[in-house]
Amino acid sequence: MSTALVDPDAVSEVEEHDDTGVQSFLVTFIIRRFDPEVDAEPRWVDYDVELFSTDRVLDALHKIKWEVDGSLTFRRSCAHGICGSDAMRINGRNRLACKTLIKDLDISQPIYVEAIKGLPLEKDLVVDMEPFFASYREVQPFLISGSAPEPGKERVQTIKDRAVFDDTTKCILCAACTSSCPVFWTDGQYFGPAAIVNAHRFIFDSRDDAGDMRLDILNDKEGVWRCRTTFNCTEACPRGIEVTKAIAEVKQAVLRGGA
Template sequence: MATPTMDKVEAEASASPYITVTFRIRRFNPEVSAEASWEDFRLEIDPKERVLDGLHKIKWELDGTLTFRRSCAHGICGSDAMRINGKNRLACKTLIKDIGPEKPITVEPIKGLAVHKDLIVDMEPFFQSYREVMPFLVTSGNEPTRERLQSAKDRERFDDTTKCILCAACTSSCPVFWNDGQYFGPAAIVNAHRFIFDSRDEAGDQRLEILGGQDGVWRCRTTFNCTDACPRGIEVTKAIQEVKRALITRRF
């Protein structure tokens, strides 16, 4: 068998798609310490891989105690929202090459919610706000014998807010929510919007009454953090403003 030349070995090495990346992860384990700390992990990874792939590599090959949520890994379930390089993102949609892999990639839990362990936060306050805005179709009368028809124009009215995947990226990017967890937050308002402007629904006034209180839409300071953070491209701030307008005019 011929021995490969040094030039060939170097050429193959230079052709490798892998680069060395440092993941700087905020770790927290209440069973070990009451304080969080940062821990660095160096790994070889293809820059076209996602941050979620890097986290998997760390957990499966370097430290099995690393804890984070993920499910579908395709930007649909919303489970893996976290702060990556200081911005709320889905780890499964964030490519290594797009976030400056030449510097340490910082990964930490989303803000405004209590941390259980490492990158996992307590989502119950978030879902409680979601439940309170009645995120379901409300109608009266007998159960229909066929589907409720709706025009394309009426459907278009709330099309944008149907895209929410409840990842909490928008709510946990909101400075008002950081300072006061009683605020419903952008995601709950977005999901209320989805039904307030649905022509088939009959509970718009009830939802507006809920959102018109002291913890509702008037707490919004229009910083656009929520719109910037949404991985689905929802115009969150616009939806909040439309709910405010509906509260004033009672037209929806």
Template structure:
């Protein structure tokens, strides 16, 4: 089915006015409606796209113009909220950051929900297990002393640089749901939880590193990581996740 987007957004209209060529792109989406389907099914849609469009734009056009029952999460559409993590051509990505020009449109583009979390509908998964692991590592500052009256807690640039990379996490679950261990073991904390523990373990203003290290020294903690680097490759923020997990392992060994 070909879409004629009568209510084209501004960026699409500008592309059209500038003479940029559009293409008919086939999207094959793994659909699942728990009220109707016993198992997920693949449905294909042909969508008119521009190279500068994103996969999220295609999902919008399908939902708005073709099939309003298509369900997916999205919010800011600028790669910050992490809501629209999904598998695109077999890789975990954010739909809002995946440009059509970066995909091989001579072949169908496959879109499905991320793995390892309970499927609720279409591209939507139940994130509760993911956030439960996140909360379990106590991802908040826990100092034992109060700052001086009217003063902030001092931290040098050098001390901040130690954990700067892991402050970039947007909790999209792209890393955790790309991990083979997480797929097969529902108890594993997963990369995102460890990354957020790392952010506070190495914060010079925090005094609860020993508590978090004890939590992650559990059999379902850092030692379940098999260093496959899937998580690092999947992270849309470019966090060196495998390196962060290795640093937490070293911290556990050092005590």
């Protein structure tokens, strides 16, 4: 069995060819840390991370966790803006870490990262999502029909009928909209934008027969009327849903007595 000899000059040429010339930057992250077993209050900790402009905030968090401080705690799953797991406040705005590119931030200044607001803080960037999902479940976000489809047939719906609620089918339950709402921060009973959006999706679905029931639920004092139309939720939504518009449409449906 022969051993191939490698020309050192050839190696250097390959390395030079592989070098894309993409510049890296030293970026400072200031992360709000909290360990319930150690800390009485959250504290800010800074990290310097070498990144490329095409990296995302999630890449930076991975680098910190894997190479600097393994105790850093945050949620993530798909890393492609679909699961909604990594919603957090980045420079004071609710965003998905996996969709926030370093090049879109001002790296001449530190990048501040903290957990979303309005939900109980568990550790570092992780919050207790149960109150959020409790509101979501309360609006019964599933199809309720009083009749069965014909045997072997699907429930037919026109393109026009589908378009009425198409926007609100895009919700990924990341809680970015709900936790950006000032009313939700101060009133733990408010359903919040995400629950109303998911109620909207079925209230206006022509195949559903429980719209009036959901409208009654949202006509509660902690329902749609708590919305102050600040548009924070619309701005925060990573899926581009017109959340405030959906809430306004639910309010109108309540006043009309039906969708």
